[in-house]
Amino acid sequence: MLTFLFKRTLYALISLLVITLIVFSLSHLSGNPLDALLPDDATPQQIEQVTRHLGLDRPIWVQYLTFLQNAAMGDFGDSLKWKGQTAAEVVWERLPATLQLGGLALLISIVVALPLGVMAAVYKNTALDAVATVIALLGQSLPAFWLGLVLMWIFAVMLGWFPTSGYGGLSHMILPAVAMAWFQVAALTRLTRSAMLEVLDAEYIKLARVKGVRERRVVWKHAFRNAAIVPVTYFGVLAGSLLTGSVVIETVFNWPGTGWLAITAIQGRDFPVVQTVVLFFAVLFLLANLIVDILYALIDPRIRNT
Known part of the structure; x- marks a missing residue:
């Protein structure tokens, strides 16, 4: 198990x-950062001073x-748009809003x-299956x-049940969370249904039913536990896409989360804020997939030896 986790x-x-490496390369290919830092009438002395200060004259x-x-220490430089704040501070201020919205969307999906x-x-080819x-x-x-x-048009404008937009409590989160979760609900439902159909036709499920095991126990303990490998594998993609798709x-x-911050x-x-947001999303995505690998190994002991 330790070898698996280390790998x-x-x-x-x-x-x-x-x-x-990709983020660093794209930031340099997107243009000269001095164009955003200095005014158009900057003198050669000012350009040279800023170039040395940022280390742009180095290989x-x-x-x-x-x-x-600097990235390992959480230092991505100062924000160019939000004066007086570092890029990390700007992102950390928006982080709770993204985690709240993404967490609720993830909960809805599951x-x-x-x-x-x-x-x-379980009820294949019935009205529930059609729904x-x-x-x-x-x-x-x-x-x-x-x-x-x-x-927004139906439930906020026409019915007035929820606010149209903005940051707030649970009522402000319902509509955007449902909009984020809908695609993932569809994908996860299809994966779970397919995995369950395959497991329900297995011989050990038929044997459990012949022995008189209660149907609820057969479905949730014997069938779902083995079918859960497929949706758990998708969980990393699910968690990452909900956060990055925000x-x-x-x-x-x-x-006002990190998604809105990235566009702004x-x-x-x-550039410093964009780099910080991209790396933040990358870390979350990799962390989610690492957690999935651990859960995968706990569910299926055969994976631990790979």
């Missing part, structure tokens, strides 16, 4: 190192190592999709931003 952690660190590999060292997928498999199929079809067909606008939904609902920073050419 997975090492793979995650290597992936993170590659991501830092590119030295700049990357410096960037890597609470709705897992029972719906299991019941759709699950329609939900899956619509969820994977409707764009998140369009669904968000429709939910960019569109946060913009639609004017939710890109428009303002705030």
